[in-house]
Amino acid sequence: MNNIDEIVAQLKFDDKGLLTAVAQDHKTGEILMLAHMNEESFRKTIESGEAVYWSRSRKKIWHKGEESGNVQKIKELLVDCDGDAVVMKIEQVGDAACHTGNRSCFFRRLENGTLVDVGVKIFDPDKVYKKS
Amino acid sequence: MNNIDEIVAQLKFDDKGLLTAVAQDHKTGEILMLAHMNEESFRKTIESGEAVYWSRSRKKIWHKGEESGNVQKIKELLVDCDGDAVVMKIEQVGDAACHTGNRSCFFRRLENGTLVDVGVKIFDPDKVYKKS
Numbered sequence: 358m359n360n361i362d363e364i365v366a367q368l369k370f371d372d373k374g375l376l377t378a379v380a381q382d383h384k385t386g387e388i389l390m391l392a393h394m395n396e397e398s399f400r401k402t403i404e405s406g407e408a409v410y411w412s413r414s415r416k417k418i419w420h421k422g423e424e425s426g427n428v429q430k431i432k433e434l435l436v437d438c439d440g441d442a443v444v445m446k447i448e449q450v451g452d453a454a455c456h457t458g459n460r461s462c463f464f465r466r467l468e469n470g471t472l473v474d475v476g477v478k479i480f481d482p483d484k485v486y487k488k489s
Numbered sequence: 490m491n492n493i494d495e496i497v498a499q500l501k502f503d504d505k506g507l508l509t510a511v512a513q514d515h516k517t518g519e520i521l522m523l524a525h526m527n528e529e530s531f532r533k534t535i536e537s538g539e540a541v542y543w544s545r546s547r548k549k550i551w552h553k554g555e556e557s558g559n560v561q562k563i564k565e566l567l568v569d570c571d572g573d574a575v576v577m578k579i580e581q582v583g584d585a586a587c588h589t590g591n592r593s594c595f596f597r598r599l600e601n602g603t604l605v606d607v608g609v610k611i612f613d614p615d616k617v618y619k620k621s
Binding site: 360361363364367377379381385386387388390391403433434435436437438439442443444455456457459462463464465466467469470471472475 | 492493495496499509511513517518519520522523535565566567568569570571574575576587588589591594595596597598599601602603604607
């Protein structure tokens with residue numbers, strides 16, 4: 358636990374108490390998603406070995422995959438020069454990181470002045486997420 | 490120009506008017522840096538074909554490499570599902586993206602509870618940046 362405190366002391370959370378976190382496929386290098394972590398979620402990430410974010414929209418701790426089962430197992434964690442961003446090299450369980458069912462959240466590519474859907478669809482979100 | 494307007498209309502700048510931008514080596518997939526863009530810098534990125542950020546610390550448009558010469562040539566640009574983050578696959582001129590002289594800003598790796606410097610040092614920042 359002392360170790361986590363020492364690492365947290367080297368991080369620079371922003372004025373909302375957040376870091377930026379990038380999840381990258383540990384094998385292919387594909388960037389799968391970008392989200393945020395507060396201190397509690399960073400600690401839970403380290404402790405659990407799985408990506409735990411802070412959901413800015415739902416304003417709560419978000420253990421990625423808690424609903425879909427698509428957890429992200431941390432293989433490597435890197436911190437940037439100014440300590441306000443982390444890169445996690447992960448194994449994406451279920452192959453899809455995006456709530457749209459795409460493998461990556463970055464599924465729109467700029468081509469000739471328009472955004473083109475180049476996503477690899479892994480699941481149908483209507484079937485994975487319960488409707489309220 | 491109309492095309493850029495249509496793309497900008499699909500982006501979701503945050504309450505400070507910023508997107509998060511990730512620069513990734515277009516060949517190796519290595520994540521080199523993470524920074525931010527306001528609308529003007531996003532437009533300049535598209536127009537110039539090189540990464541132009543908004544420097545939050547200096548509060549100004551920051552054409553990456555303007556001082557060091559280490560510009561980032563855009564090979565591919567991807568937008569995420571909610572339009573608040575972009576990934577740029579780039580060619581990093583000069584091989585180093587980080588102001589510390591490291592190839593990547595993400596040069597500290599979590600190992601056994603401590604952050605270990607695993608950076609590949611490309612240049613000596615004292616020699617590249619003029620001292621004021």
